[in-house]
Amino acid sequence: MDDKRILLVEDNADDEKLTLRALKMSNIANPIVVARDGAEALDLLLGRGAGPFALVLLDLRLPKVPGLEVLKRMRADTRCRFMPVVILTSSKEESDLIEGYGLGANSYVRKPVDFHQFVDAIATLGMYWLILNETPPALVKVA
Amino acid sequence: MSTAATMLEPRANPAAPGRYASAILGILDEFAKESMRLQQTALLNVLDDSHAERGRLDETRRALLNILDDASAEKSQFAHTQRAILNILDDSANEKLQLEATERAVLNILEDVDAERMERTRAEAQVRALNEDLEAHVAQRTAALAAANQELEAFAYSVSHDLRAPLRSIDGFSQALLEDYSTKLDDDGKDSLRRVRNAAQHMAALIDDMLKLSRATRGELNICPVDLSALAHSILAALRQQAPERSVEVSIAPGMVAQGDARLLGSVMENLLSNAWKFTGKKTGARIAVSAEAKDGELECRVRDNGAGFDMAYARNLFTPFQRLHLATEFPGNGIGLATVKRIVARMGGSVRAEGVPGEGATFCFTLPLAR
Numbered sequence: 001m002d003d004k005r006i007l008l009v010e011d012n013a014d015d016e017k018l019t020l021r022a023l024k025m026s027n028i029a030n031p032i033v034v035a036r037d038g039a040e041a042l043d044l045l046l047g048r049g050a051g052p053f054a055l056v057l058l059d060l061r062l063p064k065v066p067g068l069e070v071l072k073r074m075r076a077d078t079r080c081r082f083m084p085v086v087i088l089t090s091s092k093e094e095s096d097l098i099e100g101y102g103l104g105a106n107s108y109v110r111k112p113v114d115f116h117q118f119v120d121a122i123a124t125l126g127m128y129w130l131i132l133n134e135t136p137p138a139l140v141k142v143a
Numbered sequence: 144m145s146t147a148a149t150m151l152e153p154r155a156n157p158a159a160p161g162r163y164a165s166a167i168l169g170i171l172d173e174f175a176k177e178s179m180r181l182q183q184t185a186l187l188n189v190l191d192d193s194h195a196e197r198g199r200l201d202e203t204r205r206a207l208l209n210i211l212d213d214a215s216a217e218k219s220q221f222a223h224t225q226r227a228i229l230n231i232l233d234d235s236a237n238e239k240l241q242l243e244a245t246e247r248a249v250l251n252i253l254e255d256v257d258a259e260r261m262e263r264t265r266a267e268a269q270v271r272a273l274n275e276d277l278e279a280h281v282a283q284r285t286a287a288l289a290a291a292n293q294e295l296e297a298f299a300y301s302v303s304h305d306l307r308a309p310l311r312s313i314d315g316f317s318q319a320l321l322e323d324y325s326t327k328l329d330d331d332g333k334d335s336l337r338r339v340r341n342a343a344q345h346m347a348a349l350i351d352d353m354l355k356l357s358r359a360t361r362g363e364l365n366i367c368p369v370d371l372s373a374l375a376h377s378i379l380a381a382l383r384q385q386a387p388e389r390s391v392e393v394s395i396a397p398g399m400v401a402q403g404d405a406r407l408l409g410s411v412m413e414n415l416l417s418n419a420w421k422f423t424g425k426k427t428g429a430r431i432a433v434s435a436e437a438k439d440g441e442l443e444c445r446v447r448d449n450g451a452g453f454d455m456a457y458a459r460n461l462f463t464p465f466q467r468l469h470l471a472t473e474f475p476g477n478g479i480g481l482a483t484v485k486r487i488v489a490r491m492g493g494s495v496r497a498e499g500v501p502g503e504g505a506t507f508c509f510t511l512p513l514a515r
Contacts, residue, residue, distance in 0.1 A: 012308055014308070014309075014311070014312035014315070014316070015308065015311065015312070018311065018312070018315040018316075018319075021315075021319065061304055089304075090303060090304045090307040090308055090311075091303050091304050092303060092354075093299070093303060111307070111311060112311075113307055113310045113311050113314050113343060113344055113347035114314055114340075114344050114347075115311075115314050115315040115317075115318040115319075115340075116318070118311070118315065
């Protein structure tokens, strides 16, 4: 379980810190890679030296390349077509939900303001996607 | 034997007056008789003829009289016919006048129809021009409204993202402080941080409610028949599931179907029923009833509870956003639910009203068009 890597795509430094804290408090010890904008995310996912991730936590509001665009390009590439993507964002706008699911997101979670709830949500996500869910076979190996 | 012949025969008596004389006398006699006979015959003939003639004259006279009669009858018939013909001529003259009058009338009507048609064509052209104008205006307004709506959407989107993120930081790092520095903080310090967290969460709830309220007026309406009974059932089932320890007597009238947007009406029922659920929280023997009555082509739906109720004196602000009649410590809430209900129902073309008695309960009514 530990060699499954998590990609956190988050531009907000506060949210990044809180998410990492939440992951730690949920006892999720997997290696976590952070991308701070859409271009960096695409580079880590599809660029030279890209490696597989067992889970991508994707924020929608990103500089350079927006989150939905990142998702679209991921799904267009055979390496990332089945990679589990959880959209983790503040927005509950129906249009984002529709577009997110339409482009092939596996899950859509709205970031709660209450930190306790946030920790619970991250714990649940970690439990489900890293332990319970069967990842697509090719992604288990680390490059 | 003829007289002449007898005359020439020797006579028996020679003494008689001379045979010749007697013969001549006899002949003269004969002639005289004959002549008289002839004359007589002639006379008779003439008499006869004149008689016949007279008869014929009479006849002729009669015939003439008849002819005269006939002529006179004929004349009177002619006169009659002449009169008839004159009458016919008169009538035909009248008829001709009438025809002329009718012809003039028809011509007048045709003229009027023509004039009317031209009027109508002119009016139609005017109406078309006005319609085009109107459509242009409507299109302009619609474009302006669409632009305003889009701005609102962008604003709401921005609100949901940009305002919540800092709140998350406030809450998260306050919690981090509480957890990581609990030994270094005294009770006052911990209390302050807790208040900071509560405030951040409260603000998040306000933002969410405001977004809900704005969503009630944004977006396209999808009008169709909506089963309010089914909505009420599923909402109350969800409420029961969230608080299984509560026992609330529920009665929902079947077959309440109204015309409106399903999603927004769901929001209305959700707000009213969760209010009823909330405000009966402190009542034993809590009861919630949902019913409806069709009236004048509208459906009036009622949600009644026997909970905390409210004072009608303060009811004026019941549907105003953020106005509450209870303390947050008594019953939680932001004061957005009823404002949302009012806005949605108004958008469907209906109205809301409420009645309440403190300590006894409240009834909320809203009207909607009946499902077609």
